[in-house]
Amino acid sequence: MGVTLEELKKKMADFAKERDWDQFHSPRNLLLALVGEVGELSEVFQWKGEVPRGLPDWEEEEKQHLGEELSDVLLYLIRLSDVCGIDLGxxxxxxxxxxxxxxxxxxxxxxxxxxxxxxxxxxxxxxxxxxxxxxxxxxxxxxxx
Amino acid sequence: MGVTLEELKKKMADFAKERDWDQFHSPRNLLLALVGEVGELSEVFQWKGEVPRGLPDWEEEEKQHLGEELSDVLLYLIRLSDVCGIDLGxxxxxxxxxxxxxxxxxxxxxxxxxxxxxxxxxxxxxxxxxxxxxxxxxxxxxxxx
Amino acid sequence: MGVTLEELKKKMADFAKERDWDQFHSPRNLLLALVGEVGELSEVFQWKGEVPRGLPDWEEEEKQHLGEELSDVLLYLIRLSDVCGIDLGxxxxxxxxxxxxxxxxxxxxxxxxxxxxxxxxxxxxxxxxxxxxxxxxxxxxxxxx
Amino acid sequence: MGVTLEELKKKMADFAKERDWDQFHSPRNLLLALVGEVGELSEVFQWKGEVPRGLPDWEEEEKQHLGEELSDVLLYLIRLSDVCGIDLGxxxxxxxxxxxxxxxxxxxxxxxxxxxxxxxxxxxxxxxxxxxxxxxxxxxxxxxx
Structure with a gap:
């Protein structure tokens, strides 16, 4: 059960192909996009001081936003691996x-x-x-x- | 077929538990470790100028090293999601x-x-x-x- | 008193010229090198949990290492600005x-x-x-x- | 002539003090804020492919935006050094x-x-x-x- 890296790779490849975005998805372009997303992920945590595991005090909206930033990093990482010809799994x-x-x-x-x-x-x-x-x-x- | 995010999450959790490392795996510790790995990933590409998709001119050893850095980012990302209580899949x-x-x-x-x-x-x-x-x-x- | 951004820019430019490194110092190469150094800076803090201002419990050697990582980020930032034609000051x-x-x-x-x-x-x-x-x-x- | 690291440190310290922001400026908070700004800097370059030195094809507005992102990284770097008690100069x-x-x-x-x-x-x-x-x-x- 659960989503595989292969499935996500396929979805990302289809997504790019449908939009004719392969022309933009060079390794270093994707790497910099990944760094950008890691920056956004860091912003979620930047003024909080230490936060306990499970994020007990976070509102649902913030957790959802965090899930989106984590996902963005994952998607670029998978896409970067793919265009580099690396079998990430x-x-x-x-x-x-x-x-x-x-x-x-x-x-x-x-x-x-x-x-x-x-x-x-x-x-x-x-x-x-x-x-x-x-x-x-x-x-x-x-x-x- | 292929490895799922769930399986990787489980493996990482077991790995940390066996070594009594949960005490170190706070959200912001893991986030900074992730940033460290993104830095290592960037170092792989830093002096190369633009590189074509598929990395045709890279030696096998370099590709293997790249695969390791991509994996390190993935593993910390999955672990960070887990300790935050986010279902990454x-x-x-x-x-x-x-x-x-x-x-x-x-x-x-x-x-x-x-x-x-x-x-x-x-x-x-x-x-x-x-x-x-x-x-x-x-x-x-x-x-x- | 104190060192100016201009002086550091000049020192970096001379350093690169003497070693014939201008050929490698393209904007995106330097940006990725900067990201690499930010990764090393993050590694200094990654397993520490929250640390108080002034780093009262750090050994002198660790502080010196931190100073080096902060400096590496600064030097690449100044060099990146220079090759982009941006007057950082x-x-x-x-x-x-x-x-x-x-x-x-x-x-x-x-x-x-x-x-x-x-x-x-x-x-x-x-x-x-x-x-x-x-x-x-x-x-x-x-x-x- | 030109601005010194010392002057910028002083300006940042005054800026924080006037706004009672010292309470938020812990080392790791500032480090994550720095990572966030490096992400924004990367976004400026992310879809461009290789860009030549001097950015000859960039519009003035883009260069100004780049100068702002470079500055944000610099300011957080100087502030981080200061709160860590590191003499960056x-x-x-x-x-x-x-x-x-x-x-x-x-x-x-x-x-x-x-x-x-x-x-x-x-x-x-x-x-x-x-x-x-x-x-x-x-x-x-x-x-x-």
């Missing part, structure tokens, strides 16, 4: 596996610490683990996906 | 319907124009249409989702 | 004047409210004021520049 | 010196290459150099500040 399942290797449960439980890691700009260093115990003097937070 | 299908109303095919075909529209910061102005003909003097591009 | 002083008109002291004092305002995508609506009293039912926060 | 001059060490002219001239570098998340690796000759097989672009 396949990529995300692979990334989840890499994350499981990178953040082993036994080393990462409750840890907000991160090893200085070699940041290789063209490929993930998935074979190195990235959590350390709280005994470490390294105070940099980590809880990444 | 439902929201995105609703947003697609709003977009279809906002950008009617007959008015928007091939148009990169956008009406100055009233930007209501708490709810989408879905009932107003946003494309105009090329005769307009308004040169602001539009092809948004 | 002039623009920012004009924007401060527009903000003073847009947010009058007597209407905006202590107010986190914002009128739904007409968002004109090509020019600021500087003549309309944007604050309202707390009696308003509009709960959208505002304290923008 | 001092930090940026130091960063320029670090960059000069990191990207030596003789190694970086015309090079769009970057060494895989150890990314230390709490301090810059300013003593390591980051450019390599074009003979390198590493195709990752670099021209960073």
């Amino acid at each position: 396949k990529a995300v399942l692979r990334k989840l596996e890499l994350n499981a290797l990178k953040y082993p449960v036994n080393l990462c439980r409750g840890s907000s610490k991160k090893l200085k890691h070699i940041h290789n700009s063209t490929t993930a260093t998935a074979t190195s683990t990235s959590c350390i115990t709280n005994e470490s003097e390294n105070g940099v937070a980590n809880n990444g996906v | 439902k929201a995105v299908l609703r947003k697609l319907e709003l977009n279809a109303l906002k950008y009617p095919v007959n008015l928007c075909r091939g148009s990169s124009k956008k009406l100055k529209h009233i930007h209501n910061s708490t709810t989408a102005t879905a009932t107003s249409t946003s494309c105009i003909t090329n005769e307009s003097e308004n040169g602001v591009a539009n092809n948004g989702v | 002039k623009a920012v002083l004009r924007k401060l004047e527009l903000n003073a008109l847009k947010y009058p002291v007597n209407l905006c004092r202590g107010s986190s409210k914002k009128l739904k305002h007409i968002h004109n995508s090509t020019t600021a609506t500087a003549t309309s004021t944007s604050c309202i009293t707390n009696e308003s039912e509009n709960g959208v926060a505002n304290n923008g520049v | 001092k930090a940026v001059l130091r960063k320029l010196e670090l960059n000069a060490l990191k990207y030596p002219v003789n190694l970086c001239r015309g090079s769009s290459k970057k060494l895989k570098h150890i990314h230390n998340s709490t301090t810059a690796t300013a003593t390591s150099t980051s450019c390599i000759t074009n003979e390198s097989e590493n195709g990752v672009a670099n021209n960073g500040v």
